[in-house]
Amino acid sequence: MREKPRKRSQFQMTWRRYKKSKLAILGLAAVAVLFFSALIIPLFKDYDTAVEQDFSSRYQPLSAEHIFGTDQFGRDIFIRMMFGARISLLVGIATVSASLLSGSCIGAVAGYYGGRIDEVLMRIMDVFLAIPNTLLAISIVAALGQGITNLLIALAISQVPSFARVVRASILTVKEQDYIEAARALGTPSARIIARHILPNAIGPIIVQTTLNVARTILNISSLSFVGLGISPPTPEWGSMLADAKPQMLQYPHLILIPGAAIAITVMAINLVGDGLRDALDPRLRN
Amino acid sequence: MIRYIGQRLLMMIPVILGISLIIFSIMDLTKGDPARLILGEGATLEAIEAKREELGLNDHFIVRYVKYIAGVAVGDFGRSYRTDAPVSEEIFSRFPTTFYIAFLGILFATLFAIPAGVISAVRQYSAIDVITTVVAMLLTSMPGFFVGMLLILVFALMLRIFPATGISTWKHFILPSLSVASVTMANFIRMTRSTMLEVIRQDYIRTARAKGASVRRVIFTHCLRNSLLPVVTVIGINFGVQLGGTIMIEAVFAIPGLGTYMINAIRQKDIPAVMGSVIFAAIVAGIVNLAVDIMYAYIDPRVKSHYERFTKRGRRDAGKA
Amino acid sequence: MNVNLLEIEDLRVIYKTDEDTIYAVNGVDMSVKNGETMGLVGETGAGKTTTALAIMKLLPERTGFIKSGRITLDGIDITRATEHEMEAIRGNTVSMIFQDPMTSLNPTITVGRQIAEVLQLHEKSKSSSEMARSVDEMMELVGIPSHRKNEYPHQFSGGMKQRIVIAIALACKPKLLIADEPTTALDVTIQDQVLEMMNDLKERLGTSMILITHDLGVVAQTCDTVAIMYAGEIIERGRVEEVFDTQIRHPYTSGLFGSIPNIKVTARRLNPIDGLMPDPASPPDGCGFYERCPKKMEMCGKKPPLFPTEGNGHAIRCWLHGDCARRGDGS
Numbered sequence: 001m002r003e004k005p006r007k008r009s010q011f012q013m014t015w016r017r018y019k020k021s022k023l024a025i026l027g028l029a030a031v032a033v034l035f036f037s038a039l040i041i042p043l044f045k046d047y048d049t050a051v052e053q054d055f056s057s058r059y060q061p062l063s064a065e066h067i068f069g070t071d072q073f074g075r076d077i078f079i080r081m082m083f084g085a086r087i088s089l090l091v092g093i094a095t096v097s098a099s100l101l102s103g104s105c106i107g108a109v110a111g112y113y114g115g116r117i118d119e120v121l122m123r124i125m126d127v128f129l130a131i132p133n134t135l136l137a138i139s140i141v142a143a144l145g146q147g148i149t150n151l152l153i154a155l156a157i158s159q160v161p162s163f164a165r166v167v168r169a170s171i172l173t174v175k176e177q178d179y180i181e182a183a184r185a186l187g188t189p190s191a192r193i194i195a196r197h198i199l200p201n202a203i204g205p206i207i208v209q210t211t212l213n214v215a216r217t218i219l220n221i222s223s224l225s226f227v228g229l230g231i232s233p234p235t236p237e238w239g240s241m242l243a244d245a246k247p248q249m250l251q252y253p254h255l256i257l258i259p260g261a262a263i264a265i266t267v268m269a270i271n272l273v274g275d276g277l278r279d280a281l282d283p284r285l286r287n
Numbered sequence: 288m289i290r291y292i293g294q295r296l297l298m299m300i301p302v303i304l305g306i307s308l309i310i311f312s313i314m315d316l317t318k319g320d321p322a323r324l325i326l327g328e329g330a331t332l333e334a335i336e337a338k339r340e341e342l343g344l345n346d347h348f349i350v351r352y353v354k355y356i357a358g359v360a361v362g363d364f365g366r367s368y369r370t371d372a373p374v375s376e377e378i379f380s381r382f383p384t385t386f387y388i389a390f391l392g393i394l395f396a397t398l399f400a401i402p403a404g405v406i407s408a409v410r411q412y413s414a415i416d417v418i419t420t421v422v423a424m425l426l427t428s429m430p431g432f433f434v435g436m437l438l439i440l441v442f443a444l445m446l447r448i449f450p451a452t453g454i455s456t457w458k459h460f461i462l463p464s465l466s467v468a469s470v471t472m473a474n475f476i477r478m479t480r481s482t483m484l485e486v487i488r489q490d491y492i493r494t495a496r497a498k499g500a501s502v503r504r505v506i507f508t509h510c511l512r513n514s515l516l517p518v519v520t521v522i523g524i525n526f527g528v529q530l531g532g533t534i535m536i537e538a539v540f541a542i543p544g545l546g547t548y549m550i551n552a553i554r555q556k557d558i559p560a561v562m563g564s565v566i567f568a569a570i571v572a573g574i575v576n577l578a579v580d581i582m583y584a585y586i587d588p589r590v591k592s593h594y595e596r597f598t599k600r601g602r603r604d605a606g607k608a
Numbered sequence: 609m610n611v612n613l614l615e616i617e618d619l620r621v622i623y624k625t626d627e628d629t630i631y632a633v634n635g636v637d638m639s640v641k642n643g644e645t646m647g648l649v650g651e652t653g654a655g656k657t658t659t660a661l662a663i664m665k666l667l668p669e670r671t672g673f674i675k676s677g678r679i680t681l682d683g684i685d686i687t688r689a690t691e692h693e694m695e696a697i698r699g700n701t702v703s704m705i706f707q708d709p710m711t712s713l714n715p716t717i718t719v720g721r722q723i724a725e726v727l728q729l730h731e732k733s734k735s736s737s738e739m740a741r742s743v744d745e746m747m748e749l750v751g752i753p754s755h756r757k758n759e760y761p762h763q764f765s766g767g768m769k770q771r772i773v774i775a776i777a778l779a780c781k782p783k784l785l786i787a788d789e790p791t792t793a794l795d796v797t798i799q800d801q802v803l804e805m806m807n808d809l810k811e812r813l814g815t816s817m818i819l820i821t822h823d824l825g826v827v828a829q830t831c832d833t834v835a836i837m838y839a840g841e842i843i844e845r846g847r848v849e850e851v852f853d854t855q856i857r858h859p860y861t862s863g864l865f866g867s868i869p870n871i872k873v874t875a876r877r878l879n880p881i882d883g884l885m886p887d888p889a890s891p892p893d894g895c896g897f898y899e900r901c902p903k904k905m906e907m908c909g910k911k912p913p914l915f916p917t918e919g920n921g922h923a924i925r926c927w928l929h930g931d932c933a934r935r936g937d938g939s
Binding site for chain 1: 301302306309310313314316317389401425428430431432433436437439440444445456459525529530531532534535538539549550553554556561565568569572575
């Protein structure tokens with residue numbers, strides 16, 4: 001009866017608590033700026049300007065024409081950074097959505113039905129978790145071959161277990177709560193229990209895990225590209241840019257500092273949003 | 288306790304089997320014929336076919352997998368396709384380097400993170416707390432290999448204190464270990480801080496204060512031990528993650544460790560080498576986790592008595608049989 | 609020995625949270641004599657525990673503050689004592705037992721060492737063998753075999769844990785023991801045993817006690833005086849026999865008595881008090897009980913009733929009674 005106003009106020013309360021953390025707001029603003037610029041950059045600059053080499057303008061210093069200067073192939077670093085953001089965010093979000101979807105299904109089935117199904121599914125997830133994340137992703141990339149799609153699949157598979165675990169755990173805790181017992185005792189059908197009571201209450205940890213996984217994926221993309229198993233040059237990817245610039249880093253430190261900072265800022269902004277959301281969604285966890 | 292350790296080691300077997308099956312399947316999907324890779328582009332079809340037969344590549348997937356596992360069970364990880372040397376030998380010669388780097392990294396991280404986390408929890412909202420939190424946040428957001436590059440830039444290329452690449456003296460270990468430590472350290476700081484804060488809010492801390500114990504005494508005798516318990520587990524779990532993360536660090540510092548070995552093996556489709564290193568890493572991570580769990584029992588009496596019950600029950604069951 | 613061991617005058621405690629200020633204790637006056645047991649009764653959120661924590665000066669840091677008032681314990685003004693002075697007082701002059709024995713003991717330290725700690729803190733002159741003997745004595749005193757001192761809290765039942773907590777609290781023979789609902793978390797069958805033991809020990813050691821409870825039966829059984837708290841104020845106090853054997857009561861107290869099932873009287877139904885306590889973030893202008901009071905008058909909503917602070921007799925904070933009634937008529 002009072003469902004509707006409560007829902008709205010729950011969102012408002014979350015937002016009110018979220019607003020309170022300056023760092024979380026800063027993170028949100030940074031993420032918004034990054035998304036926006038990654039979205040609109042193709043309107044101003046052609047993708048080709050980020051890849052075409054121009055040996056007449058190599059290693060140019062920072063200037064009005066090239067805000068961050070140019071790299072060893074004479075390409076504008078600023079434009080490459082922007083297209084890099086596009087790639088990282090795109091692959092990051094696509095990867096996490098894919099693993100969220102499959103991980104949640106596995107976790108929900110295991111958590112809600114329990115018993116033998118739970119046992120088998122979670123044992124399989126445990127085995128996946130026992131393989132270091134990067135290692136698993138590397139072997140999958142090695143098997144499938146390089147390329148953005150394969151990288152996406154590899155990273156997605158390596159993250160499924162973490163989502164399955166979180167979803168299962170939150171469903172289990174919610175399932176045990178007295179109000180679920182009460183709903184069951186009142187004869188509420190289980191589909192309704194899942195939709196009305198379990199999902200809304202399990203959503204918090206899942207949202208937080210999703211945000212933090214996007215950040216981690218962006219780190220993994222750059223790591224894999226750095227060792228030459230992710231996105232390969234000339235595609236403007238931050239990790240491969242770092243690998244390219246490594247031999248000349250003493251002479252041209254900005255060639256590593258800029259992509260490095262780009263990764264750090266992006267990941268940090270997303271982490272700040274994740275932390276802010278965790279605090280706002282579950283005040284009990286707040287320190 | 289010994290019985291418990293034995294049971295835990297037995298429980299590792301299905302996990303290792305699972306991992307090997309996953310990696311084996313993945314490597315099986317890999318494009319390219321290992322026989323052709325070994326013999327090179329100029330090889331005749333007959334030679335390739337003979338080599339495939341020799342390597343047992345024409346057998347069914349299951350047959351190959353079972354043969355491989357049977358070999359592993361007696362310590363035979365096969366021979367590398369590239370060098371024809373036994374994989375186990377190659378792994379054993381490279382593993383110590385990787386292990387030292389990962390271990391030193393964890394050690395550095397722990398030594399710095401625990402005091403930092405404790406101080407920042409005790410002085411919550413103070414300047415130290417804010418600074419620690421921001422540093423931790425920054426470190427989690429930077430990929431380890433980038434931290435490694437920064438360390439090379441500053442300490443090797445500019446200040447020339449430590450060597451940039453290779454591994455021979457103790458000096459070579461410092462920068463890679465610090466790079467490994469960076470991400471871990473951030474995790475440990477956050478973990479220590481939050482568990483410490485949680486413990487500070489416990490009722491028994493209030494009881495201790497009600498006895499007339501000073502804040503300092505309460506922190507040292509009551510808080511530390513209880514809040515370090517979860518941190519110990521995280522340290523153990525991180526060791527496995529470290530072995531994965533070391534791959535990138537070894538690439539940055541051009542260190543001939545297990546990580547570099549693995550990456551080269553993957554690039555060149557050297558299936559026995561890949562399988563061997565992954566299984567080996569998983570076994571080491573499992574053993575470290577077990578060691579940490581045992582250590583845990585010594586600090587937490589609740590867990591210890593749980594183990595003792597476990598063992599007693601085991602003995603009873605054995606008696607019945 | 610008719611001296612007041614503890615005297616609290618106009619104590620006000622607030623909690624400051626991010627959003628608002630909670631007025632938890634609003635002008636409490638009370639006193640406990642040497643050797644006396646006072647029952648502090650009231651529903652959840654009335655401010656009982658806050659008052660107790662204020663006496664211990666263990667209000668949550670950064671949120672809980674003593675806004676005004678004076679707490680004199682054994683001649684020392686606690687509100688002005690430094691943290692260092694408080695460390696010497698806590699566990700020594702005044703001890704506190706908390707509600708939940710399950711969480712009041714440190715899980716990773718043996719119970720023997722937890723009892724010994726309080727002795728180490730306050731009786732530093734004792735040798736370690738004397739200390740060990742005292743620990744054994746305390747354990748036997750609360751009815752736990754002393755050979756179990758090397759065991760950890762999880763190896764004991766709830767009732768036994770509370771006995772250990774009591775042993776810790778009484779180890780230094782404090783002058784005042786504050787017991788915050790010491791039996792609420794225990795099984796009904798064990799509640800009586802623990803209470804009886806506490807009473808017995810208190811008599812033996814000559815300790816005064818503040819027993820926080822919402823169980824009037826327990827008060828009748830163990831206390832000399834009783835104070836009833838409501839919305840951060842004491843609304844009625846007096847000797848137990850006066851408060852229990854009279855019809856002149858605060859309407860809230862009557863409500864409390866009314867909500868106890870009585871097997872002797874065949875009441876058709878119980879009479880719980882309707883409504884909730886006023887929001888402590890915005891206390892009302894008049895009487896705190898106004899909203900729920902069955903006997904409210906117009907003036908109750910406007911002016912807070914007065915409370916006779918002098919004398920040790922039966923006092924009621926209500927416009928219907930005593931001085932209040934007279935002064936209210938006169939105005």
